[in-house]
Amino acid sequence: MSISKEEVKHIAKLSKLNLTEQELDKYTNDLSDIVNFANELSNIDVDGIKPTAHILDIKNVFRKDEVQPSYDREQILKNAPSKDAGCISVPKVVE
């Protein structure tokens, strides 16, 4: 395994996901496959090649600082499962 069960637990915790033992085993396998696949790239000789910051050969894509109308609040909150006082309502996080 190129990725350990502990690492999967850590990533799940960062993503606020609760995984069962079964799921942990499955994702350890799946993520290992993905990492192994990506690791193929490590075999390529990149001596003398500049690091890539972007996959396309583009630079300096800017916009002007001009205000345009925002969306209606109803539309912004449309997909929120719970809302109150014009806001998305979530379980308590403020101390």
Added chain:
Amino acid sequence: MKDYEVIIGLEVHAELSTKTKIYCNCSTSFGADPNTHCCPICTGMPGTLPVLNEKVVEYAIKAGLATNCEISRFSKQDRKNYFYPDLPKAYQISQYDLPLCIGGHVDINVDGNKKTIGITRIHIEEDAGKLIHDAYTGDTLVDMNRCAVPLIEIVSEPDIRNADEAVAYMQTLKSILEYLEVCDCKMQEGSLRCDVNLSVRPVGQKEFGTRTETKNLNSFRAIHNLIEFETKRQIEVLENGGVIHQETIRWDDAKGVGYAMRSKEDAQDYRYFPEPDLAPIVLSDEYINDIKNSLPEMPHIKKERYVSEFNLPEYDAEILTASKHTADYFEKATAACNNPKAVANWIMGDFTKMLNEKEIEINESKVTEENLASLICLIDKGTISSKIAKQIFEEMFETGEKAEDIVNKKGLVQISDEGAIKEIVKKVVEANPQSVADYKAGKDRAIGFLVGQIMKETKGKANPQIVNKLLLEIINN
């Protein structure tokens, strides 16, 4: 007890005063109804494409140049991943290994001692939303208006050694950002705030101690008090044989107490990676030079000019140039009355005291530059006495009325007519033979009493030089 050295580094966040957010055309204006300055881009909807606001790059470079940084010719943006309800995308777009500005410094002044504080880097990033506690339901409400408002983060070297230096550094940055007009620096609204990293070590020890971090301090007082508190706390822990944990301190400014939050070792795992939706920023020398040439006169240059052009003492020049608003005010009023020293004295005296009491800045005052100038002209022409002027100024400060109008309305024009004053002087001298005798017996204080009586008779309007002259003439006759 051992002697300890305190090591402090500041991460200052400044909201840039662009009209729109960093990656979309939503407005950045403060105080709108919740979630009315939002669109699919700044609320992190899938399939949207952020496009960088060109002003954000320009403003960040201005800040970099004004703090002696090297401007990167090649720079990129990265995703900083963390999960929190104020961050709808679950990542913040920031800059990781290739920030816009690197390696600068600013000079600070603490009680007349100059010190240079290094600046590690300045990078651009987006702000997070605002979380509001709903007392009724106990839930947390999310307002995304502030999501993706542009920020620069100015990271200092660990060169700061105490609370006074930290406050002086913060004041210096505030002054620079105000002069550049890239941030409104309203600390109480959170548009300028800082995180304090602090550790202590026994004097002589080479390695740094373990540091704690306190986030989002938004007043000079809070920065000062937190540093004093945390320094004392860490030294006490070490003196009692304890260890400092790398943790976040939450500062309760009202109580003046900091609380160590439970340390979350893996919370710092931000898994940065290059932002695939945004193109690299590649800057030409020409572009950077154009910005360099457009920079306004900075505070330390202005200060030197005030000394040479207006003949002001260095101390006055320092105070007047510390804030751009004050300097602008001073220059406008001076242009209108041509008496720089008088303008400086007014600004540095009662005016500042009254502004501080009201907790407002000079540009928010009801007294315009023109009105202060005309008040000074009235004194210079001898129309009013400087004592009366103070009274008039208080009224101008409260009501915003013009000096001339108050003078006319209240009949405060100074009496300089010698004949009229002579009558009053004679009357007072006749009514107070004892004081006259005391004066003649060598008690100089008696003269002050007589002057006071004369001023009382004239309701403070008699020209004091003429009063003094006539009084001495009459008594000595």
